[in-house]
Amino acid sequence: MPGVAGFRLHTPLNRADIFDELIVFQGASYFRALGKDTLYGLSARGLAVNTGLPEGEEFPRFSEVWLRRPEPGDSSATIYAALDSPSVTGAYRFVITPGDDTTVEVTMRLFLRKDIKQLGIAPLTSMFLHNGADKGSFDDFRPSVHDSEVLVLNAGKDATLCRPLNNPPRLASSYFGAQSPRSFGLAQRNRDFEHYLDAQAHYERRPSLMIEPLGDWGKGTVRLVEIPSDLEGNDNIVAYWIPEGETRAGDELAYDYRMHWGMNPPGATPQTLGRVVRLRSGHGGVAGVEADTQTRKFVIDFAGGQLSDMPSDAELEPIASAQNGEIVEAILSRVDGRDEWRLVLELRAEPDAIVEIKAVLSGYDRNLTETWVYQWINA
Structure with missing residues (x-):
C-alpha cells in the first residue's frame, strides 16, 4: 500500500486495561518487540547481506505483509511476509506470543538470485555508546x-561466551565459531537505574534478545560488528549467524528460530555458571603509586553459580590468553565482603594492535564461569 511505512500490534502486555505496543515492523526488514516491563531498544532484521564489507551492504525489505486473522481465544498472532532484494527473495512466517518474555517464532525460506559473499541469519542491531569499562572522550553525566552491553553465545552444554561490547576507535569485527549453538544474542544484563542515571531513556528497561535455533544449524560463525559512534541515536552494533560454506545463486536455504525478548530471557544469563558482573579497564601499574602507560589493565568481576559458596582459599585458577598481545600479570582474588571473584589482567601490545583476550575461572576439574572474551584495540 503506497504511503504505508510499517505497522504495529498492540496487546494488554503490562495491564489488562491498556493495549500496549507489542511489536513494530518498520523500515526495510527491521522490526522490534517488547516483553513485559520493557521499553523499545534493540532491533532485529529479516536478513543481513554483506554487512560491513567493501562491496557495500544490501538491505532487503519486506515488500508485502499479511496478518492472519486471530480466532477468539488465540494467544498468538501470525504474520507472513515476502522479502525482496537484488540478491535474494524470501518467505517468512512470524508467530508472536506476548508475555514476560515475548517470543517470536520465525520460519524463513530463502532463494538466492546472486552469489552472496556473506549472508547474515537472524541479524540483531543495537546501540552501545560508553560504559564504565571505557568512557573514552565522552563528557557525560x-x-x-x-541498549545492549554484551554479546552472549551459548555454544555447548556448559559453554557460554560473554563478550562485552565496545565503541571502537575504528570499524571492528569479532568472529566466534560454533557447532549447533544453543542460542546467541545481545543482552542488557544490568537492571540497576544507578548504572545509567537516565530518567528519560531508562536504559535499565531495554530488552535483551536471544536467538534460539530450531533444528540443527550445523557449523558456522557468530559475527559481531562494532562501528565507531559519537551519538546514542546511531545503531552501531550488529550481530548475526554466518552459515559455513558458500552462498551461491540458485541456492535454497531454510532456517527456523525462536526469538526471546525480555528483561532476562532464556540464555541471556547463565544459570549454573558464574557470570561476568563488571568490567573496568585503565592504565597499567600499581594504583596510587605509578601509572604504567605501556600496559593496559583489565579488571573482570565474576559472581554467581558455585562461586558464591567458594571460600577465599578455594583452589581456583584463571585460564587466560591473549592473541596479538602479552599477558604481563594475572591475579585472582575473592572480593572481601562480597560473593565475587576479581581477575586482574595486565597486558602489553604493540601500537595499533588488535588484541583478542579470553579468560575463564576454573577449579575442581571444570570451568566454573562463562568465558569472558574481549577485543582491545591498542590505539
Whole structure:
C-alpha cells in the first residue's frame, strides 16, 4: 500500500486495561518487540547481506505483509511476509506470543538470485555508546549509555561466551565459531537505574534478545560488528549467524528460530555458571603509586553459580590468553565482603594492535564461569 511505512500490534502486555505496543515492523526488514516491563531498544532484521564489507551492504525489505486473522481465544498472532532484494527473495512466517518474555517464532525460506559473499541469519542491531569499562572522550553525566552491553553465545552444554561490547576507535569485527549453538544474542544484563542515571531513556528497561535455533544449524560463525559512534541515536552494533560454506545463486536455504525478548530471557544469563558482573579497564601499574602507560589493565568481576559458596582459599585458577598481545600479570582474588571473584589482567601490545583476550575461572576439574572474551584495540 503506497504511503504505508510499517505497522504495529498492540496487546494488554503490562495491564489488562491498556493495549500496549507489542511489536513494530518498520523500515526495510527491521522490526522490534517488547516483553513485559520493557521499553523499545534493540532491533532485529529479516536478513543481513554483506554487512560491513567493501562491496557495500544490501538491505532487503519486506515488500508485502499479511496478518492472519486471530480466532477468539488465540494467544498468538501470525504474520507472513515476502522479502525482496537484488540478491535474494524470501518467505517468512512470524508467530508472536506476548508475555514476560515475548517470543517470536520465525520460519524463513530463502532463494538466492546472486552469489552472496556473506549472508547474515537472524541479524540483531543495537546501540552501545560508553560504559564504565571505557568512557573514552565522552563528557557525560551518565555512567553508561547503551541498549545492549554484551554479546552472549551459548555454544555447548556448559559453554557460554560473554563478550562485552565496545565503541571502537575504528570499524571492528569479532568472529566466534560454533557447532549447533544453543542460542546467541545481545543482552542488557544490568537492571540497576544507578548504572545509567537516565530518567528519560531508562536504559535499565531495554530488552535483551536471544536467538534460539530450531533444528540443527550445523557449523558456522557468530559475527559481531562494532562501528565507531559519537551519538546514542546511531545503531552501531550488529550481530548475526554466518552459515559455513558458500552462498551461491540458485541456492535454497531454510532456517527456523525462536526469538526471546525480555528483561532476562532464556540464555541471556547463565544459570549454573558464574557470570561476568563488571568490567573496568585503565592504565597499567600499581594504583596510587605509578601509572604504567605501556600496559593496559583489565579488571573482570565474576559472581554467581558455585562461586558464591567458594571460600577465599578455594583452589581456583584463571585460564587466560591473549592473541596479538602479552599477558604481563594475572591475579585472582575473592572480593572481601562480597560473593565475587576479581581477575586482574595486565597486558602489553604493540601500537595499533588488535588484541583478542579470553579468560575463564576454573577449579575442581571444570570451568566454573562463562568465558569472558574481549577485543582491545591498542590505539
